[in-house]
Amino acid sequence: MPEESPLEARLSQHLPLTYSERDALRSLERRERLYQAGEIVVHEGEETDKLYVVASGWLHGSVQLKGGGRQVLRFYFVGDLTTTFSIAWGRSAATLTAVSATTLYELPRQAFGRLFRDHPRLGALLYGVSASEHVAMADRLTSVGRTDGITRIATLLLDIRSRLRVTDGIDGATFELPLTQQDLGDAVGLTKTHVSRSLKVLAEAGLVDRDGKIIRINDVERLSQMVDFQDRHSHVATDWLPPYGSNGAGEANGSSKPANGSNGANGDIRHQVLPAE
Amino acid sequence: MPEESPLEARLSQHLPLTYSERDALRSLERRERLYQAGEIVVHEGEETDKLYVVASGWLHGSVQLKGGGRQVLRFYFVGDLTTTFSIAWGRSAATLTAVSATTLYELPRQAFGRLFRDHPRLGALLYGVSASEHVAMADRLTSVGRTDGITRIATLLLDIRSRLRVTDGIDGATFELPLTQQDLGDAVGLTKTHVSRSLKVLAEAGLVDRDGKIIRINDVERLSQMVDFQDRHSHVATDWLPPYGSNGAGEANGSSKPANGSNGANGDIRHQVLPAE
DNA sequence: CGCTGAATTGACTTCGGTCAATTCCTGTGG
DNA sequence: CCACAGGAATTGACCGAAGTCAATTCAGCG
Numbered sequence: 001m002p003e004e005s006p007l008e009a010r011l012s013q014h015l016p017l018t019y020s021e022r023d024a025l026r027s028l029e030r031r032e033r034l035y036q037a038g039e040i041v042v043h044e045g046e047e048t049d050k051l052y053v054v055a056s057g058w059l060h061g062s063v064q065l066k067g068g069g070r071q072v073l074r075f076y077f078v079g080d081l082t083t084t085f086s087i088a089w090g091r092s093a094a095t096l097t098a099v100s101a102t103t104l105y106e107l108p109r110q111a112f113g114r115l116f117r118d119h120p121r122l123g124a125l126l127y128g129v130s131a132s133e134h135v136a137m138a139d140r141l142t143s144v145g146r147t148d149g150i151t152r153i154a155t156l157l158l159d160i161r162s163r164l165r166v167t168d169g170i171d172g173a174t175f176e177l178p179l180t181q182q183d184l185g186d187a188v189g190l191t192k193t194h195v196s197r198s199l200k201v202l203a204e205a206g207l208v209d210r211d212g213k214i215i216r217i218n219d220v221e222r223l224s225q226m227v228d229f230q231d232r233h234s235h236v237a238t239d240w241l242p243p244y245g246s247n248g249a250g251e252a253n254g255s256s257k258p259a260n261g262s263n264g265a266n267g268d269i270r271h272q273v274l275p276a277e
Numbered sequence: 278m279p280e281e282s283p284l285e286a287r288l289s290q291h292l293p294l295t296y297s298e299r300d301a302l303r304s305l306e307r308r309e310r311l312y313q314a315g316e317i318v319v320h321e322g323e324e325t326d327k328l329y330v331v332a333s334g335w336l337h338g339s340v341q342l343k344g345g346g347r348q349v350l351r352f353y354f355v356g357d358l359t360t361t362f363s364i365a366w367g368r369s370a371a372t373l374t375a376v377s378a379t380t381l382y383e384l385p386r387q388a389f390g391r392l393f394r395d396h397p398r399l400g401a402l403l404y405g406v407s408a409s410e411h412v413a414m415a416d417r418l419t420s421v422g423r424t425d426g427i428t429r430i431a432t433l434l435l436d437i438r439s440r441l442r443v444t445d446g447i448d449g450a451t452f453e454l455p456l457t458q459q460d461l462g463d464a465v466g467l468t469k470t471h472v473s474r475s476l477k478v479l480a481e482a483g484l485v486d487r488d489g490k491i492i493r494i495n496d497v498e499r500l501s502q503m504v505d506f507q508d509r510h511s512h513v514a515t516d517w518l519p520p521y522g523s524n525g526a527g528e529a530n531g532s533s534k535p536a537n538g539s540n541g542a543n544g545d546i547r548h549q550v551l552p553a554e
Numbered sequence: 555c556g557c558t559g560a561a562t563t564g565a566c567t568t569c570g571g572t573c574a575a576t577t578c579c580t581g582t583g584g
Numbered sequence: 585c586c587a588c589a590g591g592a593a594t595t596g597a598c599c600g601a602a603g604t605c606a607a608t609t610c611a612g613c614g
Contacts, residue, residue, distance in 0.1 A: 049517075063415070063419055065419070065423055065424070065505070066505045069423045070423075071415075071418060071419040071422050071423050073415045073418060073419070074415075084408050084411070085408060085411060085412050085415065087404070087405055087408045087514065087517065088405050088406075088408040088409035088412065088509075088512075088513045088514055089409075089512065089513075089514050090514055090516070093412045093415070094415070109516075109517035110517055112517065113401050113517040113518050113519045114519050116393070116397045116398070116400050116401035116404070116518075116519055117397040117398070117401075117519035117520075118519075120393045120394040120397045120400060121393070121394070123393050123397060123400045123401060123404070124390050124393035124394075124400060126404065127364070127393070127400070127403065127404055127407065128364055128365050129365075130404065130407055130408070130411070131361050131362060131364045131365040131407070132365035132366075133411070134361070134362060134407070134410070134411055134414065135362050135365065135370045137411065137414055137415065137418065138340070138348075138350045138351075138362065138370070138371070138414065140418060141348060141350060141414065141417060141418050141421065142340055142342070142348040142350070144418060144421050144422045144466065145348050145421045145465065145466030146342055146346045146347075146348050146466060147342070148601070148602090149601075149602070180559090180560065180561090181560075181561065182560085188422065189421065189422030189423060190602075190603090191602075191603055191604080192560085192561085193561095193562085193563090193602085193603070193604080193605095194601085194602055194603070195561095196560095196561060196562060196563085197562090197563090197602090199561095200562080200563095212611080212612095228342070228343045232365075235365075235366065236365045236366075237364065237365055237366050237367055239367070239386075240326075240364065240386035240387055240389065240390040241390050241393075242390045242391050242393055242394035242395075243394075425569075425570090426569075426570070457591090457592065457593090458592075458593065459592085467570075467571090468570075468571055468572080469592085469593085470570085470571070470572080470573095470593095470594085470595090471569085471570055471571070472593095473592095473593060473594060473595085474570085474594090474595090476593095477594080477595095489579085
């Protein structure tokens, strides 16, 4: 339990956490499980009573179409909570597949629920993180709905790079992409044939270098500019979170002032706050 | 404050709420504002320190592309929380436009945050609702990325119908659609020209009748079947929510108890639980 | 060293976009 | 009550980005 927890690391990226919040996050994560590249963690429609926190590696979530197609909905990286989709039902809304060798911590839904009670501020923060992921998906929708193939692929590469960079500490522009062109296409709504052609164009334009599974984006700034890419994950606002403090004044209505004047984050001196890390 | 609140109504659709939870929700919503059809509530990029709850009418959220295009990300109906996207930043990630004449209640972000502290169970429920909306957007992504124009339009109509039905108590298959074909196209990634053609095909196939702004879906069941449509909003699981009640029983696991036993919600037996409504 | 799945490439098709001309509606003002 | 203006919808002719099909080529691997 004293180990570092990926979810803890992720959340403390946005907000200095108290010791007790950190403890709670660490103790949430249970059994660790390993998956090989390509292995399926949960099938679409399968019942699940747990979430998974990514401790290493990465994955994607996808749905199967009646007609035989497939849509890759999003990718999951270290620190991400997966299968949050399924929390709204008892069963998974998507198939979760390991893209690379992966370690996951299991997190029972019940325990996740308890977190909201025991650490409301974390609950609110999780809501905020979820909102930022929602926006990231909106960006994807925009990309797929309103831009051409080359732009979609470029945007996807930039997105994956920026996510991997945080977690894997990549230098900046080179990374391994263990996805087939079919996978890429399923993510952005293109056929594998056209993915191949689009990548070729990007390579010939000198924007991207490829060597096997290794991708290098030659000028991240410029490419981002060109396709109007925005990183939605680096920052999540926390100024609206409830003060850390003691339960409060519980009594709902009456007035809706915060219990103690201080607002924002950690308000309570008893709880030492750790540096962001 | 004693009036019915749309958010309250929405949430109690999924879970019987206690009096104090209801009170809290009612007292959250402040000034009521009216917007005419077509009016813009918030601009993309604009700073906001509030959310809006839809009390009547409907709206959509959209983003503008550099090249001049537009993507309509989603629609908002009575009881929906809007601009949750923006909670992750200080500014709105999308433009919010009234589709029909609309009443909104303003809800300051701070007050929203406090809700997580004062009523953790509602916080968790809001997370669940948000997850279901996330899935709805994933469905849209799948539709846009992987199906043809006719299917996209049909799916969109079914989606709008099923949302309106809940709130406006529509009979079942006929509703008013105050959107231009441009709007429809921006929602599903088609040009207005092709929207016109797709609607024509649907009409000629006898699947949809049109009369001005009035749409009638002739056999909802069949059309849903044809395009594999699923309503993602009617149900949200609540079995994982923390018990309303008393803090404690921190059971969790022996060790990591929250710092102070109390916290979380005011839990006492005094709070009667109301039937679903 | 051969197998197998992935990637590449070419020829051809097609769905949806573009452009532009009508037509339709609806609201407005005479 | 009617004429008219202007946006929305419809329709046709044409174009082009991406899909389909299929044949190679390539790369990793037992």
